[in-house]
Amino acid sequence: MKNPELQLLIYGKNLKGSGLKINYPGVNVRQVHEVENANYLFVDLYITPEAGAGRFEIELNKTVPVKRGKTMIDQPVKVTRSYELKTRDKHPQEINSKDFVYLILPDRFANGDPSNDRFAGMADSVADRANPYLRHGGDLPGIQNHLDYFTELGVIIFWLNSVIENDQSQTNAGGAMRSAYHGYDFTDQYAVDRRLGGNEAYKNLIDAAHAKGLKIMQDAVYNHVGINHWILRDLPMKNWLNQWDTYTNTSYRDESVFDLNHGSVSDFNVQQNGWFVPFLPDLNHHNPFVANYLIQHALWTVEYFGIDGWRVDTYQYNDLEFMNRCNNALLSEYPGMFITAENAVNTAVSQAFFVRNNLYLPFKSTCPSPNDFVFYNAINAALNEKFDWGSGFNKLCTMLAQDIVYENPNLNLTFLDNPDQNRFFSVVGEDLRKYRQGITFC
Template identity: 45%
Template sequence: MKHLIFFLSFTIVQFTIHAQMNVYPTHWWVGMKNPSLQLMVHSTKDINKNVIVTDPAITITSVHQPENKHYLFIDIVIKPNAQTGNYTFQFGDKSILQYELKKRETGHSNLHQGVHSSDLVYLIMPDRFSNGNKSNDAFSDLKDSISDRNNPYARHGGDIAGIVSKLDNLKKIGVTTLWMTPMMENDMPRMQEGKYWMSGYHGYWITNHYNVDKRLGSNDEYKNLVKVAHQKGMKIIQDAVYNHVGVYHNTVVDLPMKSWLNQWDSYQGANHREEVFMDPYASNIDKKIMIGGWFVPHLPDLNLANPYCAKFIIQNTIWSTEEFGLDGWRVDTYKYCDEKFLNEINIALEKEYPQLTFFGEAWTNSVPASAYFARNNIKASFNHNLHGVIDFPLNNAILEAVNQPFGWTEGIMKVYMTLSQDFLYQDPNKNCIFLDNHDTNRFFSIIGEDLSKYKMALGLLFTLRGIPQVYYGTEILMKNFKDPNDAAVRKDYPGGWVSDSINKFDSKQLSSNELDAYNFFGKLANYRKTSLPLTIGKTKQFIPQNGIYVYFKTYKDQTLMCVVNTNNDQSELQLDRFIESMKGFSKSMDVLNDNKKEPLAKKFVISAKSFNMYELVK
């Protein structure tokens, strides 16, 4: 090993004088199921393409130099007997690259465990949640060097340390899983979107796929967050962006090849129409613009049909899963990506991590369109292999259910109708279901800040099929419309900053309405965590009548009856229609109210605008 250490220090001296060489992935591991790896080597000068590796545990299978000679793509195969340590790549001009293979983390069994319908996902925008480390708020060497909480479009200083400090608060209210907006470096200046100059505080303008943004913390801090979460029995989902990168991304500043990006003669934005993929009458140009058009001018669109670009993203996603110990992925802008690439990356992830969960943001307005992007039962021109989608159709249905009067196709009927189309999905339980997120109006505002509607909507979210997701602050009634834009629904969590005048992480400081919401949230979320009927049970729904929706969740001999009354008046519910699900039970226990067992009568009296849940008892 001694001579290797000597080599390494020698190399550093050489390259500080001549050129800086970087390699991606920055390191890899021994013992991965796929022994093949493509190293993308980048230098500030032309790279000599004659390369050898001095250790027989690694074989070079091919070398590709693109038109930009600052790059070299080296395909290698790592032998099963390869040891951990540094491997030396020698180039024809005598320059040298050390590549490290590490030992895989095997210390705890709950790595890459996947996220299921028994989980509750809590979406956090780290910059806006809690500031645990004031010293990392701003850096003068970054293109956006200001942190300013008075500016809704600037960075506010929230970070990983803040999230770690609040894990127990979240666990207490039944949260099992965190999904954070992207954690990787966004070294971008402020960019104009509409009338406003925005910071990349949301994380979707990635400029380096291998470094956590230092305003959020370090790679080690992120690793530690996952470790601490796992120790508490919680899980972490990372947000991925396959479709685009920030205009200052390291591969855009020095482009490996023209075809790395989807390039147009003049700026071409995407048309945002998912119909082009499934529409039997679609035109070629519409599809080309959907896949290759740019999301906005400062987010270059990756050409994921380019095998080198595809491999860069696939290997980075595996690298991140391994490096940080992630349990799943939420994939941004899923419907804008090359379809073959999407299936390829899912297969590669599943091969290494069979339990890993991934769901995609295919923002669609119909069940067939959503199901198209997941494993489905549809005969279409392309078969996607995604586990589940972020369920926008059910989101619309729940919001209409609590907001619209009952009708033949309106109000709560929308939930019934939407679920009846689940035959299109192979496993609708893998969909991520939600009431709002960082791209939508906050649902408490949508429902007119009505606490009864809040409980109905949350009741539906926590008991319908799928993996429920809430947006940070839902438990304390954070509200707002996207007016004038997204920033209005991405406000700081009150109390996340020590200087805040009120701390809403402390339930003693909540208003009576907030406390009512917080308690309802915690009670139902903690109940569902261990409820087999709710998490893995079967659903049976009955046609809504007179504004009342009844469905049953059953697992073996356990049965739960859910009743949603969307009427503005108290209503009587005759039970004889539900005999097929109630047969053999003699009592009911009102889970959310008194928890008392009452003999089953012929009817229930259901409060106006309410969500009710009864455990049936023999």
Template identity: 45%
Template structure:
């Protein structure tokens, strides 16, 4: 009897211990949805201690529970709901009746869709994107710097690997600065929870898909951020990671099934060779390691062939659009994802939001490699990815070569000409995002070896190029460093913290050269914002001659002539060669200086300088 009592007490204690770790009903995701969606189906993930032993029921007009899926782990259920067009906004109870008679309930909410015209509006070649790493931009709310219970609670601005305290409120505080600069869209590296023990400030090790990291703010504050951006005419790009999650993610700590992630006999890292995906002669194992290998020991590789994983990710991303009203998605590590799933994902997002913009990160090594991932089957892939655009790293590298390289048949300015000449590979190259640097690579000012003339030339090329231009925070004030390691290019924006000695958000806090850089970019960015020729206009380029590269952006309203001298000495350019585009124009305005050019037949261009002229009759 005594032994039986000890065993019983032990079982009770074990049961209580399990339930302390996983509540009887820990979470239902998504915890809310909307009526009137194009796709009437939604699959709820339910997590709770032994929840699979429950009988599930609900009663609500227009909502039908069509299936209850049990999986390997009894702590999960997946519920399929069908929401009819007749369903009305409101709340209803989902009941979970346990075998012992216990009944758990969850209040599920159906919302009315917000159909305001400035939501999910799309980010296009009419925009200029400004990329921000929230932890390193500005600390607007020091009260959220440390959150008890999280795995990393310290703020240490002296460490490039630690958190520095930047947050969403800090970004809100400086939206006026971005508006003045000429920015029209803001892209944040992932702001959702990254509760890893260390070095997850960058945001790419998500641990909760439905929660803004408390050290950045709240879901409500993120929604407010989007609304404030829209009120100022700024759009918002949300950064997504399909491929992997942090190993401290709650659903990795207690996985629904073994096939939730890619499993290997021993830890296997991706080979990071995108060519294995497209190589017709590739080893199947090379391709598998590329796609299914893990990014890092602390980044679990999700199995996108698993239909439950697919539903979870797709619904989460649609949930954020509908909840916050963001305007576009940037897709991290795009080549590492399952292609069929990503195409299906894109079709579902586009069906709900026809104007929404999507671009994938493709840090690859040729134009063909980039085009391979874009929609339209333009390079004989035999498959339509449904991906509208990519991050155009080939333009980035070509601009750097034009600025730093020596003139040659395929070198120097000829590299940029050649890359643009391959635009025939894309369904629409104007949907590509063009950039000079970002959070994963050396800063542009350091790439040009802190040569201010080259810096200005590169910015002029970026802001007059076809596609969607993107800047990295601090480019406009000459922030620098080489990416060795990445933390060096993720420094704090001076003035974003109350105890900063310098405030470079304001003119008097910047030195003369920083102000010149800021004013140069602001002038050109605001000119671009008001010049359709630089947004949606056609591009005509001419084969470089004697190290000088010339192209035109034009429409029925304006013609803009861009001249770059890649030589180390001044060039005397005779423009009669460009008669197709300059015929009928006699004078020009220098867009940067507002200087009137009385005769455009001959132009003297200083070394490594870019001129941007608006032609006049």
């Protein structure tokens, strides 16, 4: 990697006070951080170009007092963990505005392996196709079985709703029990959900898709994790999360982030550090260990699975300096990589603030592309409102003229629907002419 630094999180019972040894050419231990919780060590490594692929042992040594007869003696204890440096063999492909993106909700597309539909040990062990709020058993092998279907449609990019493990209980929302089948409640960043087929199935799908000339865009969530995330059961430090004395929800108001003239610090803090919902705790990006954990996971994902682009969920709720660090880490290793930010906003200025733009403001985002919600709203107006001076098709013209605020509007990810919108065919009253016109605008 261009960046020679790597921070390992080591978890185990009472690791505090351990000596740490690694004996592997090119791998140097820079610093061992002890934190509030004695069960964690954060280890800074420096990997020189001489380090070859291979496996090495991390050796932890400490002495613990044990009782021998009537006296206490210090007994040496050694714990080892194995770590592997892999050969780099993945190369993200370029994504541009010519590529047709097809969004798949993996749980709902095709069930390629009924044996993985449910696992008794998971917090939600139900799969029931008759219930629209619960899991249906769809998985990554199911998608892989249909690759020819996509190439026949002219699809170039798959965008999968997040495939990362969501070992969350069902939640009661809107009067119904609901599963986290959508994938946005991460409980272990380094595991693809077993019900989708796990890490190997994701690797296999991506390799097979690449072999057919398809590309993969992955959904990323940096703002929050699911409340069943393994690390929440034994937090490394209290400020791993943005904690409040009493529960505080984000306001969801994007204006609080960019309103430099009239905004208040209080509104900004609530928007940024309030929780998305009570079961999605907000991560504290000002904690450097949290920031490293998330950034390294993004790099690992590209290297391990070979994804080609990122769609970043709930972008406006993240600390934006952290997001720049994360974007820059990816763009430094993979120049030109496509990263697109989700912000369900209503104005071009707001949308532009969160990406590379032509605005003269003290903060400059390094995210190359927005999911173009402003364009989406304008298409709906163009196809569904009465044509007049300020309505209908004129809204689309007005909106397109505002593309001057983006550094490169051709990177805007235009769309007709997404995981949070009604299906576009319904939005245009199931009128096939309007549907075709919408596709043409996109």
